Amino acid sequence: MKKHIIPLIFLVILIIIPPFLSGYMLRILTAVVMFATLTEAINIIAGYAGYPAFGNVVFFGMGAYVTAILMNHGFGFYLTLIPSIVTAVLFAVVIGFPVLRLRGHYFAIASLGVNVAVMEIVNNLKIAGAAEGLTLPLKKGANPHVVYTYFYYLFLVVLVLSVIFTIWLEKNRFGFGLRAIRVDEDGALAMGINTPLYKTLAWSYSAVFTALVGSIYAYWISYIDPETVFDPIISVKMFVMMLIGGASTVYGPLIGAVLLELIAEVVWSKFVNIHGIVLGAIIILTVILIPKGFLDLFTGGFSWRRLVQNIKENMI
Amino acid sequence: MKELLRVENLNAGYGDMQVLWDISLEVKEGEIVALVGSNGAGKTTFFRAITGLIKPYSGKVIYQGREITGTPAEKTVSLGIAMAPEGRHLFAGMTVEENLLMGAFHRKDRENVKKDLEWVYKIFPVLKERKKQLAGDMSGGEQQMCAIGRALMSNPKLLLIDELSLGLAPVIVDVLINVVKDIRDMGKTVLIVEQDVQVALEIADRGYVIETGKITYHGEAQKLLEMDEIKQAYLGI
Numbered sequence: 001m002k003k004h005i006i007p008l009i010f011l012v013i014l015i016i017i018p019p020f021l022s023g024y025m026l027r028i029l030t031a032v033v034m035f036a037t038l039t040e041a042i043n044i045i046a047g048y049a050g051y052p053a054f055g056n057v058v059f060f061g062m063g064a065y066v067t068a069i070l071m072n073h074g075f076g077f078y079l080t081l082i083p084s085i086v087t088a089v090l091f092a093v094v095i096g097f098p099v100l101r102l103r104g105h106y107f108a109i110a111s112l113g114v115n116v117a118v119m120e121i122v123n124n125l126k127i128a129g130a131a132e133g134l135t136l137p138l139k140k141g142a143n144p145h146v147v148y149t150y151f152y153y154l155f156l157v158v159l160v161l162s163v164i165f166t167i168w169l170e171k172n173r174f175g176f177g178l179r180a181i182r183v184d185e186d187g188a189l190a191m192g193i194n195t196p197l198y199k200t201l202a203w204s205y206s207a208v209f210t211a212l213v214g215s216i217y218a219y220w221i222s223y224i225d226p227e228t229v230f231d232p233i234i235s236v237k238m239f240v241m242m243l244i245g246g247a248s249t250v251y252g253p254l255i256g257a258v259l260l261e262l263i264a265e266v267v268w269s270k271f272v273n274i275h276g277i278v279l280g281a282i283i284i285l286t287v288i289l290i291p292k293g294f295l296d297l298f299t300g301g302f303s304w305r306r307l308v309q310n311i312k313e314n315m316i
Numbered sequence: 317m318k319e320l321l322r323v324e325n326l327n328a329g330y331g332d333m334q335v336l337w338d339i340s341l342e343v344k345e346g347e348i349v350a351l352v353g354s355n356g357a358g359k360t361t362f363f364r365a366i367t368g369l370i371k372p373y374s375g376k377v378i379y380q381g382r383e384i385t386g387t388p389a390e391k392t393v394s395l396g397i398a399m400a401p402e403g404r405h406l407f408a409g410m411t412v413e414e415n416l417l418m419g420a421f422h423r424k425d426r427e428n429v430k431k432d433l434e435w436v437y438k439i440f441p442v443l444k445e446r447k448k449q450l451a452g453d454m455s456g457g458e459q460q461m462c463a464i465g466r467a468l469m470s471n472p473k474l475l476l477i478d479e480l481s482l483g484l485a486p487v488i489v490d491v492l493i494n495v496v497k498d499i500r501d502m503g504k505t506v507l508i509v510e511q512d513v514q515v516a517l518e519i520a521d522r523g524y525v526i527e528t529g530k531i532t533y534h535g536e537a538q539k540l541l542e543m544d545e546i547k548q549a550y551l552g553i
Contacts (some may be wrong), residue, residue, distance in 0.1 A: 173421070180407055180418055187405030189369060192393025192422045192470065 004167070007251055014156060018149045026148050028265055030220070033155040034213055036257035038234070039241040040162040041209035046239065047248035048175060049202040050182030051100065054235050055111030058118050059088040059207040061229035063214025068134040068224055069127060077139075077219055081212065088211035089204045096200040103185070112232060119230035133225025136218055151220040158216065159254075162209045166250045178202055179248070244286050246293025255294050317344040319381075320474055320505050321366070326375035328365040334373070335361040337529045343474070348496065348506045350520035350537065352513045352550070358529040359509040360402055363478050367399055368392045379474070394422045398472035402479045402509075404463040408452030412443055415451045415462055419469030428471070436465040439495060457488035461495075468499070475499065477508045481515045493519050513550035517541045 014033070018026055038060065045053045066087050067080040099110045123131045141147035169175035177198050180188040189195050218224050241260050246252025263282060267275045289310055290297055321343040329335040335358045343349045353359055364370045366377050368389040377385045384392060398419070407415050416436060420429045437444035440461045446454060451462055460480070467475055480496070481489045489512075496519055500506055510516035517523050517537040525533040525546065533540060540546055 176418070177421065179410070180421075183407040183409050184405045187401065187407060188418075189389050190367070190393075190399045190401045190405060191418050191466070192390045194388075194390040 007163075007254075011160065018152055023145060023148060026145070026152060028261070030148065030152045030155055032258055032261045033152065033159050034217065035237065035241060035261055036254045037155065037159040037162050037213050038210060038238045039245070039253035039257050040159070040166060041206045041213070042235075042238040043166065043242050043247060043249075043253045044169065044178075044209075045199075045203045045206040047242055047253070048169065048178040048182065049199055050178075050248075051199060051203070052104070052108040052239070053111050053203065053206065054108045054232070054239065055113070055115035056206060056210055056238060057230060057232060057235040058111075058115040059092070059210035060214035060217070060234060061115075061118065061122070061226070062088050062091060063211030064218035064224050064229040065122060065128055065134070065214075066211075067215035067218045068136050071136050071219070072134060077215075081215055084211045084215045085208050088207040092204045092207040093200055096203045097196075100196065100199045100203065112235075115230055115232060115235070119226045122226045122230070129225075131226065133223060133228075136222045136224070138222055139219060151216065154216045154220075155213065158209060158212050163250065163254070165205065165209075170250060174198070174201070182248070240283055244283070244293055246295035249293070249295050252293050252295040255298075259294065317346060319343070320345045320347075320379065321507070322376075322378040323366065324376040324378070326362070326365060326372050326377065328361060328370060328372040328375075330361075330370070335529050336365065336372075339375070339526070339529075339531055341524055341531070341534075343505060343507055345473075345505055346500065346503065347522065348500050348508065348520045350516035350523045351507070351509045351526055352511070352516045352523060353526035354511060354550070356528075357526045359511070359526060360478055361529075362526070363399065363401075363476055363509060366392075367397060367476065390422070393470055393472075396471070396473035397476065398467035398470040398474070399476040400460075400463040400467040400478060402482070404459050406451040406459055406462055406466070408450065410451060411448050412451050412454070412462055413447040416443070416447075416466050416469050419466035420471075423471065429469070432469055432471060436468055439468070439498065440465050457484050457491070460484060460488075460492065464492075464495070464499075468504075473505060475504050475506045477506065480508055480510055481512045489515060513546065514541075 017029070021029065042053060042056045045051050045056070063084040066084040067077070070080040070083060071077060095114055099107065099114065102110050122128050128134060139147050139150065141150065169178075177188065177193045180191065180193060181195055181198060185195060214229065218229070237260070241256035242253050243256070244259055245254065245256025264279060267278045271278050289307060291310060319342060323339060323341040326336055326339040327334060339362060341351070351359055351362060361370070365372045368387045368391065371386045375385070376383055379395060379397065384395065387395070407418060410418070416433060417429070420432070423429055442458055443461060443465055446458065451459065454462065464477065477496070480492055484492070493515065496506055496508070508516060508520065517540055520537040523534065523537045523540045524531050525540065533543065533546065
């Protein structure tokens with residue numbers, strides 16, 4: 001319980017803060033919360049189960065498109081959430097069955113391929129507006145700030161759900177099984193863990209949260225096209241945030257999301273021309289200096305010896 | 317003695333590459349049986365076939381009078397067949413105790429799991445000393461003990477050990493030989509696969525010799541040790 005106190009304090013701050021923020025700041029905070037949830041979701045499959053799902057953005061895009069298509073056919077926003085989840089989970093199960101047999105880099109490449117394939121299909125799908133994308137009905141509110149606050153809270157609810165799920169996962173048999181799969185899948189199999197089932201479930205849970213975020217994103221931005229919502233860069237971002245914060249921990253992904261999103265914002269405004277280089281350098285330095293992520297730095301304490309050891313071990 | 321496991325005319329392999337040819341073998345309750353042979357003879361494939369890690373082409377695996385051919389691994393464990401896999405496959409990032417508990421993954425009887433944990437610690441006192449240590453940081457012999465202990469945690473009737481002595485110092489091998497005998501005396505049945513023929517036939521009651529996927533000799537372990545063909549081929553005397 002003790003380790004959840006600080007996060008709870010942060011949660012209270014997050015709940016009461018919107019009225020005090022400018023529209024710009026609220027938009028950044030919303031993006032941080034959104035990416036924190038996506039990262040927490042990819043953490044289930046890539047962190048705990050150790051399957052580098054580089055194509056996880058496919059669920060984000062699916063959620064976004066299911067909501068967009070249904071809302072264009074007169075459904076209310078909340079009614080689109082269940083179909084969005086169901087679509088993502090079905091897809092995770094059907095595609096997971098063959099793709100989750102691959103391990104390591106092969107799985108990463110295959111999941112990336114699946115993402116690109118789905119993007120191309122949507123690019124040619126009449127009902128999804130093909131390459132032109134879809135416009136969603138605008139959310140109505142007294143003023144823009146009310147509307148932005150509404151979306152901020154929506155994202156925050158999903159974030160809290162995903163964190164609660166991950167806390168449960170850490171303590172549960174299921175989470176234990178996933179850890180075993182990550183460390184040694186053959187060993188896990190020999191222990192009688194139904195590895196295909198566990199991997200598929202892990203990817204499905206990951207898909208649920210990713211699709212929910214996708215749905216809210218579509219309504220928030222109110223215009224989507226295949227190139228943006230199936231953008232592999234979003235997957236990469238989730239991955240990097242997870243690694244920077246600390247993979248297979250409850251709060252690591254959140255720290256990663258905050259750091260990278262805020263850094264990206266600062267870098268983007270100060271170094272418009274070279275922001276890619278600066279971000280890349282930060283990522284490389286993190287992986288070399290603190291490979292277990294920032295959370296480890298907070299909980300494990302800082303020591304020069306470990307820093308030097310990390311440099312020695314991780315230099316190419 | 318009652319028969320615990322019977323394998324009839326088992327053919328198995330990977331895709332087009334058949335490894336095992338008409339393997340027949342029998343294990344009675346309370347026995348230690350050894351399957352010996354050199355590298356590449358098909359010993360590990362045999363284990364994979366009976367524990368359901370691969371599907372055999374043909375033949376039957378009968379366990380406690382019930383056919384279990386092709387039953388997937390997660391089910392064979394709950395039937396009471398536990399495996400200490402070759403190369404140990406410990407969970408390196410987990411502590412020794414967590415590794416042992418992973419062996420009881422499918423079990424619902426938590427009270428008995430606790431008792432069995434104490435029991436395993438009694439068999440391997442060194443594991444109790446190191447229960448908070450990460451499994452990957454232990455010596456090879458300790459890791460092998462941890463792997464056997466982990467297999468015992470599933471409360472098996474039949475314990476399969478793949479390569480007991482591989483890469484271990486002779487002193488450690490002697491310790492493990494005694495432990496395997498103790499485990500048998502506690503009522504478990506042991507099927508061991510081993511490339512060190514001397515070691516295997518010393519522990520075992522009966523032995524099977526496998527060469528390029530076929531059983532060439534079988535019989536009482538003592539008699540096998542005395543056979544000229546085996547002496548020449550495996551013992552170098």
